[in-house]
Amino acid sequence: MINTALRESAFPDAVITEAIRWTEEKGPLDDAQAMRTAASRSADAHTRITARALQLGERIGLQSELVRARQWGPWVLLGLVALVVVAGLGLAGNVVGGGERHINVIVALVSLLGIHLLALLLWLAGLWLPLGSFNTSSLGWIWLSLTARVAGGKRGQAPVLLRAATGLLSRARLLPWAFGLVSHGIWALSFAVVLAALLFALAFRSYTLSWETTILDPDFFVRAVHALGWAPAQLGFPVPDAATILSAAPGAAGQRTWALWLTGCIAVYGLLPRVALVLLSAVVWHRRKAALQPDWSDPYYRKLMARFAALAPPAIVDADPGGAPGTAPASLAPSELQDALFVIGFELPADLAWPPAGLPAAQVQRIDGSAPARRALLDQLALARPRAVLLVCHAASSPDRGTERFLREVLAHCGECRLWPAHAAEEAADAGLAQRWVDWLQGTGLQRVAVTHRLEDALKQLGTAP
Template identity: 75%
Template sequence: MTNTALREPDITDAVITEAIRWVEQNGPLDDAQAMRTAIASRKTDAHAQITERALQLGERIGLQHELSRARQWAPWVLTALVALIVMAGLGLAGNVVGGGERHINVIVALVSLLGLHALTLLLWLAGLLFPPGTFGTASLGWIWLSLTARVAGGKRGQAPVLLRSITGLLTRARLLPWAFGLVSHGIWSLSFAVVLASMLFALAFRSYTLNWETTILDPAFFVRAVQLLGWAPAQIGFPVPDAATVLASTPAAAGQRTWALWLTGCITVYGLLPRLALVLLSAAVWKRRRKALQPDWHEPYYRKLLARFASLAPAAIVDADPGRTRTGAPAGLPASDLRDGLFVIGFELPPDMPWPPATIPPDAATHMERIDGSAPARRTLLDRLAHARPRTVLLACNAASSPDRGTERFLREVLAHCGECRLWLAGPADATATQRWLDWLRDSGLESISASERMDIALRPNEAIAP
């Protein structure tokens, strides 16, 4: 999986959502505010609400911060891993062409340069056939991801949770071997390119003797092996030593050149080209399947969250649209749950309007506040209302303004946390403006909320208020 992939919003959200699921396996988190934020986010899709809840909780416990650190460290860890593999490749190439006697056993050289590559490639191919994760730890991609998580998260971070989330999503999308393979094959391709470049440079400017040696094998075996291994490179122009060249104890200069090109062709065809092809294939599979990197919404954990969101009646958001369904005002808290007290709230008032109002009796209000209508300010106020459970809330709105969906939604949320909500139309207003508010309350199904442009009338207890 590339570092760029984790910067895609959909994939990042899926990782955080799945990580919260693993975190809550050890016990549910306090999600009252996160649930309220998710419901107020105007997202109608329940899955999007679950994701929003997870993002809020993830921000609180530091998941996004740690994922950001992992994105920053990933290129550096990958660079170090590439450098290590390239140095190992150079070491192998040096062992092949760096001997003091300048004598190369072509069979030993071929096995040393392609042996580990062939083994890891077979393990990767087996990972496509066997259950996901069976051979995952044999991949350079898995090593890179694990090292990145360890370096970014330290010993006490959320790295294990994020790592489990990422691998779980990859497994469900059937992308685990392809994502790790994209990294692994890329590193191997670079390593083979460096090995070939160093070998060709040495073979071009130094004289080497290339042959084979054996104690127990029949020379005919080497003739057949060289012909067989050389068939594929020959298809793209590399020469193949004939039987006379293979059996010669010290081939002539032309024979040495054929041996050198045969060795180079075998490394290219059996080492570099398969890795390059698999890089392209892995990238194509990733591009095709990455949209499947989503949580399994059928998990019991997510089904419980879906039921919780379904049980919470969402606020109706309307602007007196033609043909809309009229929704009544939600019932306030029962009298047994209320506490004596009055909240006076200035909601989206003009900056030049004085606050607090001088007409409020000094001992009448238990709490006075002015909010600008932003989401954080609303959440903070609703938290206070939920804790205080006041008998009456007096909401002061600018009479000259026009009520909108945000005002209606906020009124419904306030009504759910108090016994009674009243509306004071503050500021200069004429009869037309006041009637506009009254008509809007009636059309929105909120006619039970009394409204008046006079503070003294709005504060009268247990009276039906008219303008």
Template identity: 80%
Template sequence: MTNNTALREPVFPDAVITEAIRWTEQNGPLDDAQAMRTAATRATDGPTQITQRALQLGERIGLQPELARARQWAPWVLLALVALIVVAGLGLAGNVVGGGERHINVIVALVSLLGLHALTLLLWLVGLWLPLGSFNTASLGWIWLSLTARVAGGKRGQAPVLVRATTGLLARARLLPWAFGLVSHGIWSLSFLVVLAAMLFALAFRSYTLSWETTILDPAFFVRAVQVLGWAPAQLGFPVPDAATVLATAPGSTASAGGQRSWAMWLTGCIVVYGLLPRLLLVLLSAAIWKRRRKALQPDWHEPYYRKLLARFAALAPAAIVDADPGRVRGEVPVGLSAAELSDALFVIGFELPPDMPWPPPALPAHAPQVQRIDGSAPARRAVLDQLAQARPRTVLLVCHAASSPDRGTERFVREVLAHCGECRLWLADSPGATATQRWLDWLRDTGLQRIAASDTLASALQGTPQGLTA
């Protein structure tokens, strides 16, 4: 059986629908009378009742179908975005190694390959500490989410409210930058892998001249820059050009083949260490944080909106089953009338039914001459009992709302009915499930009324076929 803790943690799609309904009702409350009643009968836990209500309202306004379409489109949109980034990476690598003169300015190549990556990574890191939406919306993850919502919903869909609900849940769980980062860092990692593969293939099978050029900077600046940037790649085994090699590749100088290989490996090492590895590590970190915090992806039940709904559900909660009347001996059941005293008639009584429940039931047989509906008040009960005393029907079909809970007043009325008929059958109308039906069956057993045939279908109730009572 599911425990209360699990009930309070809706799955992420249900949480998105619940939050989307909250944002939708910011523009005005939805007609939720039926949804409230159904949710109140399907669950007893307050947050679960709110989620059930939201799911019913979401189906009515089309949230679930659009969310399902978004989940179907998400992998394809991501694949298209990855393909676009890969093509861009190939183009960037081609600009570096695809020149007709086969001359590579290593500093310019390094800046062109790592510049945009460094800028977007800096913005993402800033977004971790500053709650500014502009930093998160600049990421590839946000672009993926927005494109998915637009493709799934079209121009007139519910995309804005679903995106707002999704990002709101992510922000509340402190997962917004990590969720977007998981997508962004993954795409960047794939892009760097493609760039490295293209560069290494070109450098392995073509001859290039790698050098540096300057007009205003001192050559010592490049020597120092190459040493500083090469320290981290050197820890992984990548060679670092020494001062002589750097100066030998100045404009107008002729570098040896070994010096050119050193330059090529230095450039490759810088891309691996400053481009690929940070993105791969951040992918792993984002995935770990997502796994750790994903249980927090649920609405804030302390919000005034949800507290108001909880109060409404509390007002709808049925009264609990009370103890049996202490003045009555348990198991004492009225004998009823003898067969000679009975008329061959069916008497149908609706007892304390909800106001919106249709009456009489459309499937009621035509041979029922008496069909009454009472609210449970003392005058109404007395009046219907007087009619029973006169009619003396062979069978009384008592119709009760299955989601309600029987109380002492219900027990008294049933016993009074049994004294004026041959048999009494119980139809538990609008049963929300086996739990509600079993509650009534247990009540019949505990009050000594187990000889009453109870069923949650009209056909079985008319035939007198009881549900199975537990021993």
């Protein structure tokens, strides 16, 4: 979700993240485990916040409801399309289905284009004015609301998911375009069906097309017909001349001109704008979809970032001037531990065989001592809370402050820790080297870490000998 190119799951992840934010407005959720798990998965603050939200969302059922919404969405859209198409056919039937087969072209034009033009003006108002009521009157909003209601029922999480989704779309300036993509598509399909029905009726039945008025000047209709016919004329549709318009009973050629003028007006002022807006909405969506992210500068997210930062131990950036040896950190309580064993190879030379033979089922790790490797391992220990840890070091190496810091951090995440100074195959076991490690542990206040000379003894003392 942080990448510039939006992943397939990025928008659903962002919706869940925002939905958790709105949910926690009523009170914080119990997120201790979610915080630790998210902190261990990534160093990126935004990714951690998203991972935490996904875990909490899974617990309260947000993901399952979102999946149901995505499954029901196409079916609800299909039903809405069918409803609009039937309504369009009804309008076309009212125009050409009269028993007298007489069509008032102006009334027909207003009937077929009136609601469309009103809806289009409302959509344009929602595009340029920050008024949500214009967006909620579109077919796109109706589709989204119905989908949320069907997927969530009366007691589901639909309101918070709907609020999160529309909030993300608004922030990315995509709300009218997203709703427009659905709304314009439905309208375009409706006009296509209406035009097909109208052309079929005009092609195989005889109609009389004319206009009527009681108070308007006939010249007004001449000017109006010519003005409305200018755009269709650019596409080849004929426009009735003044004599045809003013004639009380135009001939067959005049009737054909009237019919094609009416069809051209519906195509140019109804179908083509909707098709063009569908394409424009799709282009805008493609260009702006990368902005579908939560507002990370929001105080809620900044507080979460601070909490994640507090989970990391402070980094030592200067040398310790020396002083009295510290005490070993307290170990975890037995109730917090899990029955697991970690065997960790720390800064071992390349020629030392790894892993050692004879290990029982355990989490076997080997790290080079770099800060990222230590941090990743400590995150695993924080999640696993093992009963025992066996730290394997190179016997001939000199223990230093980095080893001390790492041991103290390991002790804070386990129940018991032992150290085995291992040696390479070509090196002879040296009791003096092992004693140096014992003396070093005593001098640093880490007496809790017992040193064993043989792997078998260490495993036996840890209660894990095979």
